[in-house]
Amino acid sequence: MSIPSGQWLEILQAPERDRLTVTEVCRRYEISRKTYYSYLARYRAHGEDGLAPRSRRPKTVPGRSPADLEAAVVRIRLTRPGWGARRIRAELLRATTDHVPAVSTVHAILRRHDLVGRTRGSMR
Structure with missing residues (x-):
């Protein structure tokens, strides 16, 4: 209530x-x-x-990927629209020695930026 x-x-x-x-x-x-x-x-x-009502949204999200990593994933996806999360992760591994996220994290970044199309299972 x-x-x-x-x-x-x-x-x-x-x-x-x-x-x-x-x-x-x-x-x-x-x-x-x-x-x-x-x-x-x-x-x-x-x-x-x-x-007055207050927002319950957290001020920070400690588990979120750094902004520069998200920008790199988005940049790769925009230049290579056919590449999925696995291929983008492989490209990040090849391009950098820094921390590279898991495939699921790359996919989450793509989802967050609306760069993943709908799959057959989600069209119901």
């Missing part, structure tokens, strides 16, 4: 306004005490702006 940001202020003020315990307020609004206190901390730190 998602609570609109405007309702959070009402929830946070309910214990004092209605003379209820935090546990009773949490039970009434079907939220956990942990959630209540995290929103209370956000409200105290940032005011009403802190109650």
Whole structure:
């Protein structure tokens, strides 16, 4: 259940306004005490702006390939559209002594940049 940001202020003020315990307020609004206190901390730190929904998307993706490697894979694919992930990986092995990703990683890079066509199995 998602609570609109405007309702959070009402929830946070309910214990004092209605003379209820935090546990009773949490039970009434079907939220956990942990959630209540995290929103209370956000409200105290940032005011009403802190109650706005936040993105859950991670700020970084530690497992993602470096940008220069992705650029190299994309560059090879654009110059040689018929080459697949295996052939591109073989070309990277031949061209560099640096870390070369697995075939599955090369394929993931191609997918991420929309450079892989649909297969028969995915046309359903």
